[in-house]
Amino acid sequence: MDGDHPVIELHGVTKTYETGNLSxxxxxxxxxxxxxxxxxxxxxxxxxxxxxxxxxxxCLDVPTTGRYLLDGxxxxxxxxxxxxxxRNRRIGFVFxxxxxxxxxxxxxxxELPLAYAGVKRRERRERxxxxxxxxxxxxxxxxxxxELSGGQQQRVAIARALVTSPALILADEPTGNLDSVASADxxxxxxxLNREGRTIGLITHERDVAQCAGRIVRLSDGLIxxxxxxxxxxxxxxxxxxx
Amino acid sequence: xxxDSFQIALRGIAANxxxxxxxxxxxxxxxxxxxxxxxxxxxxxxxxxxxxxxLGTNTLTVFNRGRSGGxxxxxxxxxxxxxxxDADVAALNDKTQAPDIVSASPVITVANAxxxxxxxxxxxxxxxxxxxxxxxxxxxxxxxGRAITTDDVTNHARVIVLGRTTVSNLFAPGSNVxxxxxxxxxxxxxxxxxQAAKGTNGxxxxxxxxxxxxxxxxxxxxxxxxxxxxVVVQAKSSGAEDAAxxxxxxxxxxxxxxxxxxxxxxxVLNQGSLLQTSQDTSDTFTVLLGAVAAxxxxxxxxxxxxxMLVTVTERTREIGIRKAIGAPxxxxxxxxxxxxxxxxxxxxxxxxxxxxxxxxxxxxxxDPVIAGYSIPLAFGVSLAVGLFFGIYxxxxxxxxxxxxxxxHE
Numbered sequence: 001m002d003g004d005h006p007v008i009e010l011h012g013v014t015k016t017y018e019t020g021n022l023s024x025x026x027x028x029x030x031x032x033x034x035x036x037x038x039x040x041x042x043x044x045x046x047x048x049x050x051x052x053x054x055x056x057x058x059c060l061d062v063p064t065t066g067r068y069l070l071d072g073x074x075x076x077x078x079x080x081x082x083x084x085x086x087r088n089r090r091i092g093f094v095f096x097x098x099x100x101x102x103x104x105x106x107x108x109x110x111e112l113p114l115a116y117a118g119v120k121r122r123e124r125r126e127r128x129x130x131x132x133x134x135x136x137x138x139x140x141x142x143x144x145x146x147e148l149s150g151g152q153q154q155r156v157a158i159a160r161a162l163v164t165s166p167a168l169i170l171a172d173e174p175t176g177n178l179d180s181v182a183s184a185d186x187x188x189x190x191x192x193l194n195r196e197g198r199t200i201g202l203i204t205h206e207r208d209v210a211q212c213a214g215r216i217v218r219l220s221d222g223l224i225x226x227x228x229x230x231x232x233x234x235x236x237x238x239x240x241x242x243x
Numbered sequence: 244x245x246x247d248s249f250q251i252a253l254r255g256i257a258a259n260x261x262x263x264x265x266x267x268x269x270x271x272x273x274x275x276x277x278x279x280x281x282x283x284x285x286x287x288x289x290x291x292x293x294x295x296x297x298l299g300t301n302t303l304t305v306f307n308r309g310r311s312g313g314x315x316x317x318x319x320x321x322x323x324x325x326x327x328x329d330a331d332v333a334a335l336n337d338k339t340q341a342p343d344i345v346s347a348s349p350v351i352t353v354a355n356a357x358x359x360x361x362x363x364x365x366x367x368x369x370x371x372x373x374x375x376x377x378x379x380x381x382x383x384x385x386x387x388g389r390a391i392t393t394d395d396v397t398n399h400a401r402v403i404v405l406g407r408t409t410v411s412n413l414f415a416p417g418s419n420v421x422x423x424x425x426x427x428x429x430x431x432x433x434x435x436x437x438q439a440a441k442g443t444n445g446x447x448x449x450x451x452x453x454x455x456x457x458x459x460x461x462x463x464x465x466x467x468x469x470x471x472x473x474v475v476v477q478a479k480s481s482g483a484e485d486a487a488x489x490x491x492x493x494x495x496x497x498x499x500x501x502x503x504x505x506x507x508x509x510x511v512l513n514q515g516s517l518l519q520t521s522q523d524t525s526d527t528f529t530v531l532l533g534a535v536a537a538x539x540x541x542x543x544x545x546x547x548x549x550x551m552l553v554t555v556t557e558r559t560r561e562i563g564i565r566k567a568i569g570a571p572x573x574x575x576x577x578x579x580x581x582x583x584x585x586x587x588x589x590x591x592x593x594x595x596x597x598x599x600x601x602x603x604x605x606x607x608x609x610d611p612v613i614a615g616y617s618i619p620l621a622f623g624v625s626l627a628v629g630l631f632f633g634i635y636x637x638x639x640x641x642x643x644x645x646x647x648x649x650x651h652e
Contacts, residue, residue: 060567060646081571087645088569099564099649103258113568115251160568 005072007168007199008034008057013066014222015052026052028222029066034201036167039194041202041210044219050203051172053219057201058170059087071167088116092161094171098153100145106156107132107141113164131159135189151182158189162198169193170201175209187212248574252581259554266550267590270625273543274594275601277536277621282602282611284532288525289612294443295514295521301345301481302380304512305474305491325499325508326470334494335476341494343479343487346376350473351457353427353464358413358453360425365412368451370427372460373475378404378438380477383449388421388436391456395435399458403432406452407440427453430463484515540621544628551583551629555636562640563648575641576634583633590629591622 015027026049034040044050055061056068059075068075071090078086087093092113100109110128119127132138135155145153154174161169171190175183183206191212194200202213210216211230218226256263307327327349334340335347356370371377375393378384385404395402405413405420414420424433432455441449461467478487488511495501495509562575595618602611640648 055646058567060649061644081573084566084569084571086569087567091569093567095567095649099567101258101561101564104254108254112251112565112570116565116568116570116574121250164569 005069006033006035007038007071008032008201009067009069009072010056011067011069013053013056013063013068015049015056015061016064026222027056027063030222030224032217032224034168034199036199037194037197038215039191039200039202039213040215040217041204041213042217042219043203043205043207043210045205048219049222050219052222054170054172054201054203057168058091058093058172059083060093084116088113089164090167092158092164092166092169094154094157094161094169094174096173096176098145098150098157098177100153100156100160102145105142105144106137106148106159109145109156110160110163113160117164127163128159131163132156134162134193135159149182150178151185154178154182154186155189158186158193162193168199168201172203173205174202175204175206183209248577249581251574252578252585255578255582256585262550262554263586266547266554266586266629267593269543269546269550270587270590270629271594271597273540273546273625274591274621275597276539276543277624278595278598278613278617279601279606279611280536280539281532281617282598282613283606283609284529284535285614286612287609288528290609291521291525292518295518296382301478301484302382302514303476303478303484303488303491304514305347305476305495306510306512307470307472308508308510325501327472327474327495327509328470331495331498332471332474334498335474335491341487341490343483343490345477345479346380347474347476348373348375348377348380349457349471350377350475351460351465351471352473353455353460356427356453356464358409358425358427360413360423363413365409367409367427367453368448370453370455372455372457372465374457376477377454377475380475383441384439385436386439388434390436391454396456396458399462400456401430401432401459401463402435402456403427404436404438404454405434406438406448406450408448408450409453410437412451427455428464432459481515484513488513536617536620540624543625547587547625547629548632551632552636555579555633555640559640559643559648559651562637563643563645563651566641566645566648572641576638579637579641580630580634583630583637587626587629587633591625594625595622 010030010032013027013030014025017024017026030053042050042053052061056063059070062075070086073086075083075086100106101112107125107128110131111124114124114127129138129141132141135158137152137155137159140148140152140156145156148156158169158174169190174190175186178186187209190200190202194214200213202209204210213230215227215229217224305327307325329349332347332349335344351372353370353372356367358365358367373391374396375391378390384390388404391402391404394400403425410420413425414423420434420437422434424431426432438450438452438454441452443449476487476491478484491511492507492509496503496507499508501507565575598618598621599613602613604611643651
């Protein structure tokens, strides 16, 4: 990884959805820079374009116009298999609905990105176990997703996002489906990962969740309306109950 | 294919046991049904062949229709019927006139024959009166005692050869039959031999049978008949049947002064042409069964197609997750191809095994005989269908943008 570049650079990114003869401009020109080690919370009402932005950042979707540089590389210049590799190696995605592969054990879910990266079986198992240990689920490695609570499933998903040591972890409302205790737990985990130097992008509409981040970007109608740095180094989030 | 995608595919199969099981079952049933169906068709055509061959090989039967049938009007009285006489049979046995005929035997069928032996009484299904060549010509043989000889015929000997069924109808099991005297319609005949078991030709029991010299039959049972209704002829070889048939017609027609353009009163039943006809019939039958098999393949294929389509559609979201965590399209495809190959292989092989097992049983009275071509046919088609409908929708899903695949519910 070349450390000179910001992890993310967006220049004038727009996204237009065509539905029939109706076109919806979800993003109207976003300029955003996320530095290495940042913990950025993206906030906004529903329909503000924050999910669209997240999908573009995660290379799940492509911008209509504008430039997106990930680790200094223009994503537009990459072909499909290169983008798959970027998703695999440089980005760890955490979804609101966990998105674990059903009927597949926790450790097998965590191993999966390594399998696509071509890591050998034994090393894969070791690294998956390390990642599960980081999220505190070593004792649940062989459990199926259905045998885990929502908070535990989300921790497995975070372990899966971590396991390839990506430059960037993107979390799309990771606490949206969780109760307050589990939410605090997940935010605590993300904060500690950030402390270890990982760059984290987080979408949320909950204020206390966003408070864990060092920087809050507010979106409205497809535009950035505020970009606040809270503190240089965010504190370890205390497990507080959300109101 | 990398061992990784193989492993991922195995895990995918294991993770969806019910669905995988249903897929395998669908293919299994399709393949087994086709194999068994074709085996039943094949088996019945083999059975028909067997029965016809039991009638005797190289055999021609001459029937006398009594008079020349319709067709050209003939002058003079046609009331006098045409008879096959001893001289006609002798002419057929003449090697210079009929080089393709080995032997011709006159046959008198004794109708309504009843045999009795020390109180036991039984009707004889077929009681034929003929000469020494008859058994050989009709592909029969004697395995206890002896056959009818030429001496028996010239001496008008009252001797009889019995079939196994007739023997068991008259005698206690295990008793010595040869040398015993039985009554046929009240006339005494000495049993000289027992015919080797012949089984059935489908219509009648070939062992419910008796054979006596035709001379003795004329003496005792039928009287001196005006002519023979039937002559059985053995051709030199199965290839010579048509030539023998032509010789029979030429000899008999010229002896009875029947012109070539008139309809011959003699009908010759050619075993070879009968075999050919039955061959044609069973070919038609095989075509019919092939059509049935094709339909069942189609139905089986649609079953496989449905389950594959449903599987992949249902797994579109899973494909989205896999893409989101960095699976390249090729890896997704490799996984689904491997899964489809493994499932169709297991299903196909199990279907072949089930087809073999199913073909061991008698089905609607037919012993199925597995046709070699049905196995690769059934296996190949189900494999092709399973692969195509496993891969085509997977390819479509793998080509979706991950975000669209993820939104799929």
